[in-house]
Amino acid sequence: xxxxxxxxxxxxxxxxxxxIEAQSENGRIAKAWSSSTQFRGIEIIMxxxxxxxxxxxxxxxxxxCTVVHAVASCRAVEDALDIRIPANANTIRNLVHGMQxxxxxxxxxxxxxxxxxxxxxxxxxxxxxxxxxLAQTLSPWPNNGEAEMRAVQAxxxxxxxxxxxxxxxxxxxxxxxxxxxxxxxxxxxAHYLEALDWQRDVIRLHTVFGGKxxxxxxxxxxxxxxxxxxxxxxxNAERITDINSxxxxxxxxxxxxxxxxxxxxxxxxxxxxxxxxxxxxxLACGEFPEADVRDLDKLYFPRGIILNRDLSTVxxxxxxxxxxxxxxxxxEYPQGADAxxxxxxxETIPKYTGPKAPWTYLQDEPKxxxxxxxxxxxxxxxxxxxxxxxxAYASGHQDVRELVxxxxxxxKVGPEVLFSTxxxxxxxxxxxVLLARKMEQWMGELTGRIRNGDVATFTKDKWEPxxxxxxxxxxxxxxxxxxxxxxxxxxxxGKIARxxxxxxxxxxxxPRDAQGHEGPYEAALQDNHPLLDPERPLEILxxxxxxxxxxxxxVHVLDAEGREVVEVKVQ
Numbered sequence: 001x002x003x004x005x006x007x008x009x010x011x012x013x014x015x016x017x018x019x020i021e022a023q024s025e026n027g028r029i030a031k032a033w034s035s036s037t038q039f040r041g042i043e044i045i046m047x048x049x050x051x052x053x054x055x056x057x058x059x060x061x062x063x064x065c066t067v068v069h070a071v072a073s074c075r076a077v078e079d080a081l082d083i084r085i086p087a088n089a090n091t092i093r094n095l096v097h098g099m100q101x102x103x104x105x106x107x108x109x110x111x112x113x114x115x116x117x118x119x120x121x122x123x124x125x126x127x128x129x130x131x132x133x134l135a136q137t138l139s140p141w142p143n144n145g146e147a148e149m150r151a152v153q154a155x156x157x158x159x160x161x162x163x164x165x166x167x168x169x170x171x172x173x174x175x176x177x178x179x180x181x182x183x184x185x186x187x188x189x190a191h192y193l194e195a196l197d198w199q200r201d202v203i204r205l206h207t208v209f210g211g212k213x214x215x216x217x218x219x220x221x222x223x224x225x226x227x228x229x230x231x232x233x234x235x236n237a238e239r240i241t242d243i244n245s246x247x248x249x250x251x252x253x254x255x256x257x258x259x260x261x262x263x264x265x266x267x268x269x270x271x272x273x274x275x276x277x278x279x280x281x282x283l284a285c286g287e288f289p290e291a292d293v294r295d296l297d298k299l300y301f302p303r304g305i306i307l308n309r310d311l312s313t314v315x316x317x318x319x320x321x322x323x324x325x326x327x328x329x330x331x332e333y334p335q336g337a338d339a340x341x342x343x344x345x346x347e348t349i350p351k352y353t354g355p356k357a358p359w360t361y362l363q364d365e366p367k368x369x370x371x372x373x374x375x376x377x378x379x380x381x382x383x384x385x386x387x388x389x390x391x392a393y394a395s396g397h398q399d400v401r402e403l404v405x406x407x408x409x410x411x412k413v414g415p416e417v418l419f420s421t422x423x424x425x426x427x428x429x430x431x432x433v434l435l436a437r438k439m440e441q442w443m444g445e446l447t448g449r450i451r452n453g454d455v456a457t458f459t460k461d462k463w464e465p466x467x468x469x470x471x472x473x474x475x476x477x478x479x480x481x482x483x484x485x486x487x488x489x490x491x492x493x494g495k496i497a498r499x500x501x502x503x504x505x506x507x508x509x510x511p512r513d514a515q516g517h518e519g520p521y522e523a524a525l526q527d528n529h530p531l532l533d534p535e536r537p538l539e540i541l542x543x544x545x546x547x548x549x550x551x552x553x554x555v556h557v558l559d560a561e562g563r564e565v566v567e568v569k570v571q
Contacts, residue, residue, distance in 0.1 A: 003030075004534045005361065009037070011541070012170070013112040015064045015550040018509070020521070020540055021363045024531045029540075032518075032525035034509050035362050035369040043348045046499035051077045051491050052220045052463075058487065058501065059215050062550055066206070066214035067100040068480035069487070069501070075296070076487040077220050080474025083463075086456040089222035091446045092209050094288050095243075096216060097478075098435050098442065099205045102250050104481040105385075105432040106258050108548050110188075110195040113425065116542040117265055118180060118188040121173040124160060126182035128153055135187050138260040141252075143194060144187075152190040172536040179268045188265065191257050202250040208239050222458035227450055240447060247443055251436040262429040263410050266422060273417025276543040278524030280419070281379045282306040282387035283507070285317055285486065287479035288438070300438060301431070301479060304391040305376065309419055311394040319475050319486060322502060325373040328366070328511035330354060338514055340375065343488035343500035344473060373510040373519065374502050382520045383483025383507045384547060386418065386427040403430050421524065424546040465494040480504055482548050505550045521547065 009019035017038040023031045042061050046054060055073040062069065071093055078085065128149035135144035159168060180188070203213050209225050210216020217224050226234040286303030289296050305315035323340035326333060332351040333339045341347065353367050354360075362368035374381070381387075392400040407426060408415060417423055449455075462468070468491065476487040483504030490498040510519030518526065524543050531539050 005363075006531065006534045006537055006540070007361070008537050008540055011544055011549065013115070013541075013545060014548070015062060018544070018549055019362065020525070020544060021361060022525060022531070022537075022540065023363075024534050027530060027532060029525050029529040029531050031363070032522045033363045033368060034371075034511065034519060034521040034544075036371045036505075036509060038370065043346075043499050043501060046496050049496050050494070051080070051489060051496050054489065054496060054499065055218045055220065058499075059218075061501070061503075063214055064104070065100075065480060065482070065550060067097050067216065068478055068485055070216070070218040071097060072476040072478040072480075072485050072487040072501075073489075074218050074220050074476065075478065076474045076476025076489045077491075078474070079476060080472045080489055080491055081220075081462045081468055083221050083459065083461060085222045086459055088227070088446060088449060088454065089225075089457045090289055091442050091449075092223045092225050092457065093218075094442050095439060095446070096206055096209050098288065098439050099202060099246070099250065101435050101481050102254060102432055102439070103199045103203050104548075105428050106195055106254065107199055108428065108481075108545075109258060109262060109425075110192045112548065113545040114188055114192060114261075114265070115168070115171055116538060116545055117178070117269060118192075119173055119175075119178040119185050120156070120168045120171060120189055121160065122178065122180070122182045123153065123156055123186035123189045124182075126153065126186035128186065131183040131186045131190075134183055138264055139256040141256040143190075149186060149190060152193060153186060155193075156189060172538045175533065175536055175538045177530075177532055177538050180265065184264065184268070188261060191261055194257070195253075198249070198253050202246045202253075205243055205246050208235065208243055219458060221460070221463055222456075225457045227455040227457060229450065240450075244443060247436075247439045250439065254432055254436040259429055259433050262426065263407065266426060267411055269422060270411065270413060270417070272422040272542070273413055273420045275528050275530070276421030276524040276546065277419040277423070278522075278527045279380050279382050279518075279520045280307070280309045281376070281381045282390050283317065283376055283381040283383050283484050284388045284391040285319070285477040285479050285484040286391075287388070296477075301388050301392055302395045302397065303477075303479075304395060305381075306387070306390050306394060307379070311390065311415075314391055314394045319477065321377045322486065323375055323378075324502060324506075325375060325513050327373065327514040328368055329372050330367055330370055331372065343486065343502055344490065344498070346488070346498070346500035348500070369509075369511045371506055371509045371511055371519075373513045374507050375510075375513060375517075378515075380510060380513070380517050380519055380523070381484075381507055383504050384424065384428075385431050385481075385483075386424045387483060388479060389427040389430055390418065399434050400430070403433060421543045421546045428548075468494060482550055483507060503550070505547075508547045509549060521549075 004024040006022045011018040019035040021033040022029045055070040058073045059070040129146045131149045132146040206213035206216045228234040229237045286299040288300035290298045303317045325340045330352045332349050473490040478485045486502045488500045508520040
């Protein structure tokens with residue numbers, strides 16, 4: 001039996017530092033290990049701070065997830081202090097978060113994941129006229145003409161002719177796992193470039209409601225988004241018109257470019273509907289509260305648990321059943337290495353015991369990552385777009401059921417393909433289409449309330465620490481683009497006593513637990529997974545990128561010894 005050890009370090013086109021090790025046997029992956037190789041410590045930094053400032057610190061966990069930690073943090077503190085935000089604030093949060101989803105998913109498809117399926121160099125041999133003809137059968141997008149395709153091909157030839165591929169460097173071009181015709185490759189490259197400009201335009205919504213991007217401004221108790229239609233210094237009629245234009249532009253690109261491209265490309269890779277499924281359990285904490293309720297009980301995407309791929313039953317999600325383990329992680333617990341701690345009792349105590357030399361195989365170590373192992377009632381769980389769409393589908397969500405059915409019909413495949421690498425990518429596209437449409441409804445609700453004289457975006461209720469209990473705690477959930485996110489805060493005498501985050505990539509990148517259960521990355525790479533050329537592990541990238549990893553979130557700056565890293569003085 002031919003056995004090969006494969007190390008991919010770092011995995012590129014993600015946020016942060018991820019190392020994948022695998023054992024390949026006769027063209028298949030037999031075992032895999034995922035390791036996040038950088039430690040951070042935002043949770044430690046939070047202790048002793050004003051909880052009303054927590055969103056600003058936790059939002060810096062990541063420069064890609066520019067909204068999600070702020071919203072989860074605000075919800076955690078609002079839960080602890082029993083604050084109910086105004087309907088306008090909730091809708092604005094939905095709009096800001098919704099546009100983050102749309103931008104993030106489109107960027108992921110074209111700029112992080114598409115090159116696992118698209119051979120850029122092959123596009124040089126495409127016939128631009130044939131590419132344009134093909135594009136026009138997929139959608140009415142106006143930039144799909146022959147002239148546009150020739151211009152893109154000419155730009156690409158300059159890259160290749162110079163010997164410097166720039167943004168397309170270091171690809172496994174010519175790999176036998178690539179299957180797209182040259183014309184489809186050229187179309188994808190054209191939209192890759194176009195998406196760069198598109199995303200920069202639509203994300204301006206964040207600057208209107210939040211002042212800037214990345215890291216828009218938020219506020220415990222609502223949003224710092226003053227509304228006055230007659231003022232030039234607030235959200236007024238002109239800015240509302242601009243926002244509506246961004247939302248329209250976002251929906252047109254999603255429906256006429258992103259979604260048709262995804263379906264067209266998926267049609268050439270249907271076999272990936274039986275590869276990379278991995279962990280059969282799925283968790284969605286739900287997202288996008290409906291503003292007319294003004295609380296977190298009615299959600300556009302429902303919360304729930306799917307176990308063993310059984311779509312006949314959606315189990316209730318209860319955050320009290322979440323625990324984090326450190327059996328294979330570079331941490332220690334006062335309660336012992338085999339303890340499982342709920343985040344309200346969680347500890348972030350780093351203790352590196354791994355090898356000193358970077359070329360040492362981590363698979364030979366008992367502990368091999370900075371990721372903890374979250375478990376739900378002892379189960380490893382997948383989180384992300386696929387989990388959300390499965391829970392919504394199984395819950396009878398009409399919008400999800402209709403679009404899932406249409407997608408499966410176009411591809412002429414059954415629902416079993418959802419449990420796969422291809423399924424994760426398709427689910428991301430499905431929810432992007434749904435959110436691009438939903439944004440128009442949310443904006444309509446906001447403008448309707450404004451016309452009726454309701455411009456409240458913040459409540460002062462319980463804002464002052466003198467009104468707070470001496471001790472309190474809260475949980476802030478949020479389903480982020482990459483999956484279920486939880487923030488847990490404990491407040492004592494007006495200050496943060498404990499803060500813990502369990503984030504999507506911690507769920508998905510979690511290492512083996514004491515029972516030997518692999519985390520979702522590891523299990524997916526062991527599920528009928530090919531590896532044609534260990535020297536060019538393209539297939540590993542396909543499956544790992546289908547999760548859209550974010551290591552910065554997963555290991556949440558402080559060095560491993562607790563020393564101050566740098567001090568900056570402002571004059």
